[in-house]
Amino acid sequence: xxxxxxxxxxxxxxEATYDEIVRAxxxxxxxxxxxxLRAVAARMGMTAPALYRxxxxxxxxxxxxxxxxxKAATQGFVEAASRYREDDPAARLCAACVAFRRWALNxxxxxxxxxxxxxxxxxxxxxxxxxxxxxxxxxxxxLYQIWELYQFPYPALDELDPIVRDAVLNxxxxxxxxxxxxxxxxxxxxxxxxxxxxxxxxxxxxTGHCDPRVIESGALFRATILDWLAPxxxxxEAPRLTKLLDEELART
Amino acid sequence: xxxxxxxxxxxxxxEATYDEIVRAxxxxxxxxxxxxLRAVAARMGMTAPALYRxxxxxxxxxxxxxxxxxKAATQGFVEAASRYREDDPAARLCAACVAFRRWALNxxxxxxxxxxxxxxxxxxxxxxxxxxxxxxxxxxxxLYQIWELYQFPYPALDELDPIVRDAVLNxxxxxxxxxxxxxxxxxxxxxxxxxxxxxxxxxxxxTGHCDPRVIESGALFRATILDWLAPxxxxxEAPRLTKLLDEELART
DNA sequence: TCATCTTGGTTAACGCCGTTAACGGTAAAC
DNA sequence: GTTTACCGTTAACGGCGTTAACCAAGATGA
Numbered sequence: 001x002x003x004x005x006x007x008x009x010x011x012x013x014x015e016a017t018y019d020e021i022v023r024a025x026x027x028x029x030x031x032x033x034x035x036x037l038r039a040v041a042a043r044m045g046m047t048a049p050a051l052y053r054x055x056x057x058x059x060x061x062x063x064x065x066x067x068x069x070x071k072a073a074t075q076g077f078v079e080a081a082s083r084y085r086e087d088d089p090a091a092r093l094c095a096a097c098v099a100f101r102r103w104a105l106n107x108x109x110x111x112x113x114x115x116x117x118x119x120x121x122x123x124x125x126x127x128x129x130x131x132x133x134x135x136x137x138x139x140x141x142x143l144y145q146i147w148e149l150y151q152f153p154y155p156a157l158d159e160l161d162p163i164v165r166d167a168v169l170n171x172x173x174x175x176x177x178x179x180x181x182x183x184x185x186x187x188x189x190x191x192x193x194x195x196x197x198x199x200x201x202x203x204x205x206x207t208g209h210c211d212p213r214v215i216e217s218g219a220l221f222r223a224t225i226l227d228w229l230a231p232x233x234x235x236x237e238a239p240r241l242t243k244l245l246d247e248e249l250a251r252t
Numbered sequence: 253x254x255x256x257x258x259x260x261x262x263x264x265x266x267e268a269t270y271d272e273i274v275r276a277x278x279x280x281x282x283x284x285x286x287x288x289l290r291a292v293a294a295r296m297g298m299t300a301p302a303l304y305r306x307x308x309x310x311x312x313x314x315x316x317x318x319x320x321x322x323k324a325a326t327q328g329f330v331e332a333a334s335r336y337r338e339d340d341p342a343a344r345l346c347a348a349c350v351a352f353r354r355w356a357l358n359x360x361x362x363x364x365x366x367x368x369x370x371x372x373x374x375x376x377x378x379x380x381x382x383x384x385x386x387x388x389x390x391x392x393x394x395l396y397q398i399w400e401l402y403q404f405p406y407p408a409l410d411e412l413d414p415i416v417r418d419a420v421l422n423x424x425x426x427x428x429x430x431x432x433x434x435x436x437x438x439x440x441x442x443x444x445x446x447x448x449x450x451x452x453x454x455x456x457x458x459t460g461h462c463d464p465r466v467i468e469s470g471a472l473f474r475a476t477i478l479d480w481l482a483p484x485x486x487x488x489e490a491p492r493l494t495k496l497l498d499e500e501l502a503r504t
Numbered sequence: 505t506c507a508t509c510t511t512g513g514t515t516a517a518c519g520c521c522g523t524t525a526a527c528g529g530t531a532a533a534c
Numbered sequence: 535g536t537t538t539a540c541c542g543t544t545a546a547c548g549g550c551g552t553t554a555a556c557c558a559a560g561a562t563g564a
Contacts, residue, residue, distance in 0.1 A: 010532075010540075017541095037522065049523075050542055058522060108370065116368050118360060119460035163469035173463040192462070196472055199461070200452015208371035209451070210444070211425040217415035220448055262511075262561080269512095289551065301552075302513055310551060507564085514557075521550065528543075534536085 014054075018064075020044055021054060025065040026072075029109055037061060066114045067133070073103050073114070074134040080248075081142070089145035090234050094225065094241055096142060097198060098248040100135070101221055104206040111206045115199065136174025136195075143191050143232070144180065152233030154186040164189060194228050218249045266306075270316075272296055273306060277317040278324075281361055289313060318366045319385070325355050325366070326386040332500075333394070341397035342486050346477065346493055348394060349450060350500040352387070353473055356458035363458045367451065388426025388447075395443050395484070396432065404485030406438040416441060446480050470501045 007015070024043040025035055033039060037058055038048040055061045080099035081092035104111040114133075146152070157165055168188040171177050175188055201224045205215045214220050225245060229238050259267070276295040277287055285291060289310055290300040307313045332351035333344035356363040366385075398404070409417055420440040423429050427440060453476045457467045466472050477497060481490050 008532085014540095036520085038520075047543065048521090049525095049544090052523080053541055112368070112370070115461060116364070116455075116459055118364070161469050161471045163465050164471045167463045167465040167469075171463065172465075192466060192472060193475060196453050196456050196462075196476065197449070199456050201448050203368075203455055204448050204451050207368055209367060210448075211419045211423065213415050213419040213424075214444060217413050217419075219413045219416045220444060223445060224448065260561090266511090288549080290549075298512095299514065300550090301515090301554095304552080305512055505564100507562100509560105509562075511560080512558095514555100516554090516556105518553080519551095522548095524547085525545085526543100527545105529541090531538105531540080533538075 018054060021051070021061070022065050022068045025061070026069065029065075029069075029113075030107075032109075035062065035065070035113075062113065062117065066117055069110050070114045071134045073100075073110070074138050076103060077135065077138060084244075087149075089142055089149060090232075090237055090241060091244055093139075093142045093146060094245050095248055096139070097225055098245065098251075100198070101202050101205065101218075104202045105215070108206045108208075111202075115203065116207070133174035137176040139195065139198075140175040140177065140188070140191050143194070144176070144187065146232055146234070147187055150233035152190075152231065154184070154190050156186055157183065160186065160189060190231065194232070197224055197228060200224075222246075222249065269306060273303070273313070274317055274320045277313070278321065281317075281321075281365075282359075284361075286361075287314065287317070287365075314365065314369065318369055321362050322366045323386045325352075325362070326390050328355060329387065329390060339401075341394055341401060342484075342489055342493060343496055345391075345394045345398060346497050347500055348391070349477055350497065350503075352450070353454050353457070353470075356454045357467070360458045360460075363454075367455065368459070385426035389428040391447065391450075392427040392429065392440075392443050395446070396428070396439065398484055398486070399439055402485035404442075404483065406436070406442050408438055409435065412438065412441060442483065446484070449476055449480060452476075474498075474501065 021040060021044065024040045027043065028035055028039055037051050040061070041048045041051050051061070055064060077096040077099045081096045084091035084095055086092075104115075147154070157169075160168065167173075168177075168185040169182060171188060173192070175191060177185070177188060180187060201221050204210050205221065208215070210220070222245060226238070226242060229235060229241060234241060273292060273296070276292045279295065280287055280291055289303050292313070293300045293303050303313070307316060329348040329351045333348045336343035336347060356367075399406070409421075412420065419425075420429075420437040421434060423440060425444070427443060429437070429440060432439060453473050456462050457473065460467070462472070474497060478490070478494060481487060481493060486493060
């Protein structure tokens with residue numbers, strides 16, 4: 001019995017149904033309707049109880065589509081970043097941040113599903129995947145690349161709050177950390193801090209708890225990003241990255 | 253006909269009913285039940301349709317209780333701040349921020365109702381009150397007092413993005429701004445930026461999109477606040493305020 | 505004082521929702 | 535070829551927001 005079985009017919013069909021569930025749910029959201037088991041089922045030509053063969057509850061459905069929406073959105077961030085050279089992670093990060101913000105502003109419902117959805121304590125097989133959220137991984141990876149290139153300072157392990165030290169040594173949070181040396185795990189603290197800053201402005205803007213004119217101008221977001229250039233060792237790059245950021249913000 | 257009529261009997265009764273609605277809704281929330289027209293009505297000994305004499309829709313009920321929850325929470329912030337001298341607005345701000353965070357962590361459902369609830373475009377008579385949210389007013393006021401005392405720098409009007417300039421000259425956002433000279437309205441930009449930072453960490457922590465150990469340690473929140481001392485002219489006060497912040501965070 | 509109108513409540517009903525139970529057909533497994 | 539597991543169905547329950555029709559009583563004005 002080989003370690004990697006080829007998926008049986010049933011398994012393939014089941015996987016296809018999961019895909020269709022996500023597709024139907026995404027369509028509902030983009031159409032402005034709200035997400036419900038019954039609506040998803042109806043769109044698939046099924047009855048609502050049938051969905052219980054695939055998800056154990058409504059919340060699990062939400063978690064499933066949230067995970068997939070995050071994955072799809074991250075694909076968009078990757079594309080935005082890929083317009084810059086592979087050896088220019090700073091530019092790529094700026095582009096990805098702007099793409100993240102644009103997504104949050106254009107699809108506030110999807111954004112809040114993924115990022116404002118209160119996190120449950122535990123969950124199903126699929127739910128666990130959420131702790132390794134795609135976008136989280138991508139942003140940590142970009143940050144790591146920037147560090148490799150610019151060698152910005154980060155706290156040593158013994159400078160960290162002991163609890164935080166545990167957290168960076170054995171992270172629960174979405175972060176691509178396995179390949180970071182334990183001694184370098186202070187980097188994750190920088191990641192958490194910058195992620196918190198990015199998450200903050202974008203959530204503020206996406207939920208509209210902010211003067212609409214300020215959102216439209218992008219000034220708050222811009223200022224927040226610019227403030228983070230120096231801590232990431234990008235002070236010397238500031239003029240170039242500012243220009244780049246403004247161009248990215250100006251894109252339709 | 254005098255400008256200020258004393259309220260008629262009916263008006264008083266109506267106002268009392270509004271209070272009872274808010275009270276019933278708050279009770280439901282603190283009990284962990286979720287907010288619904290029917291549940292609120294039942295708790296008041298009424299039937300659901302009767303509530304439509306007071307709010308036009310479920311969303312309006314939510315907005316109403318959100319406004320009152322914000323008001324009540326702000327009362328808590330004021331109390332936390334009032335343990336420090338009136339001529340020490342920096343200490344008061346620190347205490348208020350910690351109180352704000354504590355409230356967000358202890359009552360995540362209420363917090364998300366007030367601060368993660370997507371803002372509607374327009375609304376009813378009562379809804380308009382939301383643009384002058386109590387907590388927003390209180391925090392701007394504290395910031396203004398700090399400025400009066402420490403005279404930290406703020407951008408001149410012509411340094412601001414023109415759109416932002418409009419926004420600070422004629423603010424839509426909760427802020428106690430009428431008493432701030434137009435030339436000094438750059439202060440509001442500082443307010444927006446620091447509010448964004450505070451809102452960011454606290455929302456991140458309250459929704460749980462963060463390693464639970466980091467939340468428990470308070471390190472992310474602490475670091476965010478400390479970063480904002482310098483821009484507010486409080487660099488010289490940093491040791492004192494750091495100590496104060498740690499004491500406040502340590503309070504049960 | 506009596507007729508009128510407004511206010512604040514009722515009951516009944518509609519169409520959604522998540523969820524459960526009982527059942528059946530069909531494809532895989534032995 | 536029989537058995538079993540999977541995947542769908544229908545029926546039903548209780549709860550939700552919301553509307554319509556109705557009614558009692560308090561305020562209003564001739």
